[in-house]
Amino acid sequence: MVDLLNLQAPLFLNQSKSQSLKPLEETFIKMVLDAWHTQVKQTDDVFNSLTDEQLLKEIAPGKNRGIYLLGHLTAVHDRMLPLLGFGDQRYPNLYKTFVESADKTENDLPSAEDLRNYWKETNNILSENFSKLSITEWFQKHNAVSETDFAKQPHRNKLNIIINRTNHLANHLGQLLLLKTRTAE
Amino acid sequence: MVDLLNLQAPLFLNQSKSQSLKPLEETFIKMVLDAWHTQVKQTDDVFNSLTDEQLLKEIAPGKNRGIYLLGHLTAVHDRMLPLLGFGDQRYPNLYKTFVESADKTENDLPSAEDLRNYWKETNNILSENFSKLSITEWFQKHNAVSETDFAKQPHRNKLNIIINRTNHLANHLGQLLLLKTRTAE
Numbered sequence: 001m002v003d004l005l006n007l008q009a010p011l012f013l014n015q016s017k018s019q020s021l022k023p024l025e026e027t028f029i030k031m032v033l034d035a036w037h038t039q040v041k042q043t044d045d046v047f048n049s050l051t052d053e054q055l056l057k058e059i060a061p062g063k064n065r066g067i068y069l070l071g072h073l074t075a076v077h078d079r080m081l082p083l084l085g086f087g088d089q090r091y092p093n094l095y096k097t098f099v100e101s102a103d104k105t106e107n108d109l110p111s112a113e114d115l116r117n118y119w120k121e122t123n124n125i126l127s128e129n130f131s132k133l134s135i136t137e138w139f140q141k142h143n144a145v146s147e148t149d150f151a152k153q154p155h156r157n158k159l160n161i162i163i164n165r166t167n168h169l170a171n172h173l174g175q176l177l178l179l180k181t182r183t184a185e
Numbered sequence: 186m187v188d189l190l191n192l193q194a195p196l197f198l199n200q201s202k203s204q205s206l207k208p209l210e211e212t213f214i215k216m217v218l219d220a221w222h223t224q225v226k227q228t229d230d231v232f233n234s235l236t237d238e239q240l241l242k243e244i245a246p247g248k249n250r251g252i253y254l255l256g257h258l259t260a261v262h263d264r265m266l267p268l269l270g271f272g273d274q275r276y277p278n279l280y281k282t283f284v285e286s287a288d289k290t291e292n293d294l295p296s297a298e299d300l301r302n303y304w305k306e307t308n309n310i311l312s313e314n315f316s317k318l319s320i321t322e323w324f325q326k327h328n329a330v331s332e333t334d335f336a337k338q339p340h341r342n343k344l345n346i347i348i349n350r351t352n353h354l355a356n357h358l359g360q361l362l363l364l365k366t367r368t369a370e
Binding site for chain 2: 024025027028030031032034035038039059060061062063139154155157159160163164166167168170171172173174175177178181
């Protein structure tokens with residue numbers, strides 16, 4: 001918890017020489033985006049290492065299949081577009097299939113090939129939009145919080161969405177890693 | 186499926202209408218610590234919900250057991266104490282058993298009861314120390330980076346350790362959730 005007794009003037013008014021050219025906000029945004037990109041890269045590497053056949057296996061007996069998690073992560077990341085003001089979801093149907101429905105309850109899934117493409121495309125679009133956002137914009141409210149609530153809770157900004165979605169991704173990455181050496185069961 | 190997406194981060198600061206006037210640095214720190222505390226709380230809830238017998242099960246066939254992940258996470262969090270300048274590791278032996286050694290290669294593990302206590306104690310000590318750190322201190326270098334490197338890479342600060350360790354925890358939390366309804370195999 002932040003100790004209120006330790007409150008000090010904003011650091012960007014009192015930069016150490018190591019940070020003299022970069023506002024602290026920029027450093028903070030880098031920390032958050034680096035963590036996002038690290039988890040996306042690792043997850044991408046796992047998906048690339050898995051065959052379509054491996055994707056059809058369950059991460060553990062009776063649990064979600066790899067292909068469901070591929071669709072799930074793509075749908076959640078696609079939903080970030082409107083949440084962050086980057087435009088409409090591109091694959092709204094995925095949300096119903098891979099977020100609102102449990103695995104193995106929908107028969108008509110997109111192909112693994114299509115899902116792999118949607119996954120890459122969605123993360124690329126997010127990255128492009130991230131790179132265009134100004135420091136000020138990162139600290140503006142996201143689209144799932146009201147102006148009134150945001151005035152009281154300024155941490156509910158766009159950058160906080162990245163922190164939370166990075167953790168969501170990390171939760172599932174840990175599960176996907178279990179598929180890597182899974183042999184037929 | 187268990188989805189962590191909609192969980193709201195707990196608020197660790199007293200809310201007040203003056204919060205919008207708080208320095209942005211304080212908001213950053215809150216965002217990062219909220220995410221940490223959320224993942225710790227969820228992991229704690231999973232461990233509390235598992236019996237000692239369930240902890241001895243593998244998260245997936247041939248993979249790590251729950252008890253190994255309990256020791257692993259405790260050892261990694263214990264290592265954060267010296268890294269963040271909070272003092273020495275309290276359980277240095279855990280690091281050898283649960284980080285440097287793979288699961289099922291060491292015969293002489295601590296009891297589940299002891300590990301559960303170490304886990305809680307370690308996170309409590311971290312929390313206490315977090316609450317004492319000033320805004321300025323959070324943006325100072327951690328103890329695994331040199332002064333020279335930090336001058337060029339100011340993102341390698343103490344707060345960044347929290348971001349990275351939160352993702353590490355999230356990776357394993359996703360795996361531990363698989364144990365929750367695991368029946369005998």
